[in-house]
Amino acid sequence: MPDYSPIDFAVPFFVALVLIEMIWAWRRRPQAYEPRDTLTSLAFGLGSSAAGLLTGAAVLALSLWLYQFRLFDFGAEWWMVWWAWPLCFVLDDLGYYWFHRCAHRVRWFWASHVNHHSSQHYNLSTALRQSWTGFFALSFIFRIPLTLLGFHPAMILFVGAFNLIYQFWIHTEAIGRMPRWFEAVMNTPSHHRVHHATNPIYLDRNYAGTFIVWDRLFGTFQQEGTERIRYGIVRQLGTFNLFWAVFHEWIGIAQDVWRAPWRHKLSYIWRPPGWTHDGSRDTSDMIRARWLERHGETATDGAEKPVPNDNPIAGREKPA
Amino acid sequence: MAFLGQFLASLAAILVLAWIARRMGLGRDIRIRDEQHAQMLADEVICGFEAREIALDRSGRAALLRDHAGRVILVKVHGAQFAGRLLGPGSSATIWEDFGQRSLEADSGERLFGRALLDVDNPENWVSAINGAKVSSHA
Numbered sequence: 222m223p224d225y226s227p228i229d230f231a232v233p234f235f236v237a238l239v240l241i242e243m244i245w246a247w248r249r250r251p252q253a254y255e256p257r258d259t260l261t262s263l264a265f266g267l268g269s270s271a272a273g274l275l276t277g278a279a280v281l282a283l284s285l286w287l288y289q290f291r292l293f294d295f296g297a298e299w300w301m302v303w304w305a306w307p308l309c310f311v312l313d314d315l316g317y318y319w320f321h322r323c324a325h326r327v328r329w330f331w332a333s334h335v336n337h338h339s340s341q342h343y344n345l346s347t348a349l350r351q352s353w354t355g356f357f358a359l360s361f362i363f364r365i366p367l368t369l370l371g372f373h374p375a376m377i378l379f380v381g382a383f384n385l386i387y388q389f390w391i392h393t394e395a396i397g398r399m400p401r402w403f404e405a406v407m408n409t410p411s412h413h414r415v416h417h418a419t420n421p422i423y424l425d426r427n428y429a430g431t432f433i434v435w436d437r438l439f440g441t442f443q444q445e446g447t448e449r450i451r452y453g454i455v456r457q458l459g460t461f462n463l464f465w466a467v468f469h470e471w472i473g474i475a476q477d478v479w480r481a482p483w484r485h486k487l488s489y490i491w492r493p494p495g496w497t498h499d500g501s502r503d504t505s506d507m508i509r510a511r512w513l514e515r516h517g518e519t520a521t522d523g524a525e526k527p528v529p530n531d532n533p534i535a536g537r538e539k540p541a
Numbered sequence: 542m543a544f545l546g547q548f549l550a551s552l553a554a555i556l557v558l559a560w561i562a563r564r565m566g567l568g569r570d571i572r573i574r575d576e577q578h579a580q581m582l583a584d585e586v587i588c589g590f591e592a593r594e595i596a597l598d599r600s601g602r603a604a605l606l607r608d609h610a611g612r613v614i615l616v617k618v619h620g621a622q623f624a625g626r627l628l629g630p631g632s633s634a635t636i637w638e639d640f641g642q643r644s645l646e647a648d649s650g651e652r653l654f655g656r657a658l659l660d661v662d663n664p665e666n667w668v669s670a671i672n673g674a675k676v677s678s679h680a
Binding site: 229232236240244246247251252253254255256257258260264267273341346421452453456457458461462504508512 | 563567619621
């Protein structure tokens with residue numbers, strides 16, 4: 222059983238690829254990067270690694286304790302069961318899909334995951350913009366079912382690391398579309414650009430980690446259209462302050478819970494981001510519905526149909 | 542100890558990358574082009590927002606938009622992108638005069654989002670619209 226984290230070995234490649242993408246941006250698309258945004262994103266990555274080191278032992282200890290209650294047993298030499306590895310990877314990716322979907326639909330989980338989305342740029346440094354508060358948000362609970370099924374926690378962590386590494390390269394505008402067969406099965410830059418978009422029709426779509434088939438299966442898939450995408454969050458941060466970027470949604474939850482009438486307090490934790498008891502803010506469903514009302518349902522039903530054409534942020538091109 | 546070394550190496554790497562991005566001149570100097578552009582940016586702040594009145598800063602760095610309901614949105618340049626806010630009870634507006642030049646300062650009321658200085662016609666109208674919204678919200 223390997224006793225190292227694949228991510229440690231991947232970091233130098235991450236740095237090299239960010240550098241290569243910067244050179245691409247310098248030659249072709251300078252607006253793809255903003256130095257202050259890049260610094261914030263990379264600092265997110267560093268802080269996330271430190272947070273993971275502090276909390277990882279607790280998660281592993283809990284997982285090992287839960288492992289004794291497993292349904293199936295791969296034996297004492299579980300790492301020798303070759304087919305368990307790909308099976309674990311696929312099931313972990315399925316678990317990731319549901320984690321990710323909840324991370325967008327439940328404000329408690331969103332408070333942590335929003336960190337990854339709060340950049341208005343979409344480049345490889347955005348991939349490293351990882352949460353510091355994942356442990357506090359209890360994100361690890363989504364991997365418990367795999368442990369209870371019988372996959373050893375070390376195996377789950379190992380395949381999970383490869384899943385994370387896979388997701389690095391899809392955070393780029395430098396790659397258009399991959400071959401059709403690949404786009405059909407795998408998560409790609411095209412699919413993931415949709416996921417990071419704030420264009421109303423793209424909100425809360427394409428939750429996949431490695432395999433896009435989960436979105437196709439569970440009805441959350443959206444093809445990238447022809448219009449330029451704008452990135453970030455519905456209420457853009459408007460600052461590069463690292464600590465505000467890390468904690469702003471947690472602070473928002475605390476303020477809302479404090480101010481809300483007693484019977485609504487919990488709703489500000491478990492309902493979707495943007496939900497309010499007085500309707501004073503919008504959820505992504507509300508924004509999407511309003512947009513569809515203005516532009517019609519047909520705008521969503523085809524691969525090449527345009528997405529919102531009111532999209533001037535990312536470039537100087539005139540809207541269609 | 543190994544972690545500390547790794548942490549410091551990573552910190553150095555990210556500082557170098559950010560420095561390279563700066564040295565390469567990445568990013569861009571952007572401006573709000575015209576009123577139509579400002580309207581589209583406001584629509585991104587509130588989907589469906591239709592401005593009745595628009596004040597575009599002459600340098601294109603910020604804009605104020607007001608709809609039929611009296612809601613006011615401030616849109617401004619943020620790095621290589623734009624960001625906006627619906628102004629509310631915490632927001633305020635002031636007119637500054639400097640060497641005969643009058644400028645409108647719109648404060649979002651959020652310390653980190655900050656304020657914007659706009660060179661626009663009839664700034665008084667916007668002062669009353671923004672500060673008036675505050676009064677009516679408190680009423």
